[in-house]
Amino acid sequence: MTADAANTRLASQVAFLTDADKLKTILRRTPLTDNSRPENSAEHSWHLALAAMVLHEYAPRGTNLQRVLELVTIHDLVEIDAGDTFAYDVQAGLDKADREQAAADRIFGLLPRDAAVRARALWEEFEANESAEARFANALDRFQALLQNLQAGGGSWMVHHVTRAQVVQRMKPIEATLPALWPFVLEVIQNACEKGHITD
Amino acid sequence: MTADAANTRLASQVAFLTDADKLKTILRRTPLTDNSRPENSAEHSWHLALAAMVLHEYAPRGTNLQRVLELVTIHDLVEIDAGDTFAYDVQAGLDKADREQAAADRIFGLLPRDAAVRARALWEEFEANESAEARFANALDRFQALLQNLQAGGGSWMVHHVTRAQVVQRMKPIEATLPALWPFVLEVIQNACEKGHITD
Numbered sequence: 001m002t003a004d005a006a007n008t009r010l011a012s013q014v015a016f017l018t019d020a021d022k023l024k025t026i027l028r029r030t031p032l033t034d035n036s037r038p039e040n041s042a043e044h045s046w047h048l049a050l051a052a053m054v055l056h057e058y059a060p061r062g063t064n065l066q067r068v069l070e071l072v073t074i075h076d077l078v079e080i081d082a083g084d085t086f087a088y089d090v091q092a093g094l095d096k097a098d099r100e101q102a103a104a105d106r107i108f109g110l111l112p113r114d115a116a117v118r119a120r121a122l123w124e125e126f127e128a129n130e131s132a133e134a135r136f137a138n139a140l141d142r143f144q145a146l147l148q149n150l151q152a153g154g155g156s157w158m159v160h161h162v163t164r165a166q167v168v169q170r171m172k173p174i175e176a177t178l179p180a181l182w183p184f185v186l187e188v189i190q191n192a193c194e195k196g197h198i199t200d
Numbered sequence: 201m202t203a204d205a206a207n208t209r210l211a212s213q214v215a216f217l218t219d220a221d222k223l224k225t226i227l228r229r230t231p232l233t234d235n236s237r238p239e240n241s242a243e244h245s246w247h248l249a250l251a252a253m254v255l256h257e258y259a260p261r262g263t264n265l266q267r268v269l270e271l272v273t274i275h276d277l278v279e280i281d282a283g284d285t286f287a288y289d290v291q292a293g294l295d296k297a298d299r300e301q302a303a304a305d306r307i308f309g310l311l312p313r314d315a316a317v318r319a320r321a322l323w324e325e326f327e328a329n330e331s332a333e334a335r336f337a338n339a340l341d342r343f344q345a346l347l348q349n350l351q352a353g354g355g356s357w358m359v360h361h362v363t364r365a366q367v368v369q370r371m372k373p374i375e376a377t378l379p380a381l382w383p384f385v386l387e388v389i390q391n392a393c394e395k396g397h398i399t400d
Contacts, residue, residue, distance in 0.1 A: 066266030
């Protein structure tokens, strides 16, 4: 590689990392556990990486932890342009895919071509939810939101009057991928219903 | 494992992940790139993971990316109790090690014993800065702060009247571990000096 090409490559990578900073300003519906403010998508992604490390022992044997860490680190980047779509918002879900594809074009397109292809493939793998790693990452995404709402005393379940059936449906990927966690999830939901944090 | 032991194990892991949420409230001196607010240590850790993925090609051959991702995900957890120690604060640096050891005892101690040992070993590896992975992670930690201050128009360099010699010293690990990035770092520092963002 010439010195010029190397400089251009590094400049692209720096531009991407600089743009990525905006994910810290994208707010989710789930609050911090102390309910002091909404969680942002960057710190949420970090929390998923930590959860992946701690809960990896419950994932199906052979689930590659490095791949999972890469998936969760990159999974929400498109929200920089597309925004966070609330899991229980059916209307916003309708054009979510289109908005996110356009976002992926721009954001991953900041990287050098080969790196852009790799990063986009990771995002698409997470979205497709087919590989063992993507299924684990998606299950963690659901589980982390459950813990946030549990600790915050209802969180987005309360604010948006989410029903038991909706939460059970949303948490279903945990039952298939992390069956050891499912009784705990059902217990959290049951308790939240009894406290009126989830609409029964 | 008995059902009781399994429940206890999961409860410990959930307690750890819940406590970890507090890292989102620990503020650093570096601002977001738009200078709108200080960055917190959780979103900073996510940014390092992303930087590790993007800049891994510049790390010495054989640097294990999974290990790096684990190191950066866990490296700041002790700040939950010990707070963020500003890199250029000599006074606060004096008892940093003691404060962080006590924090590590409590925070990693929330995990089941085997997991606590593994997590603490990761933190100690990052701190020791000896393995290839720890050196890469530490260099990224310096580089990310440089990018934040650069984009924010001076950031913590300006607010705390940091000098060129201090910044060059702080960035030195990049020269050794990511030499391909060093000319860019020196250029950023030179430009920041010319703009008065770093005290020359």
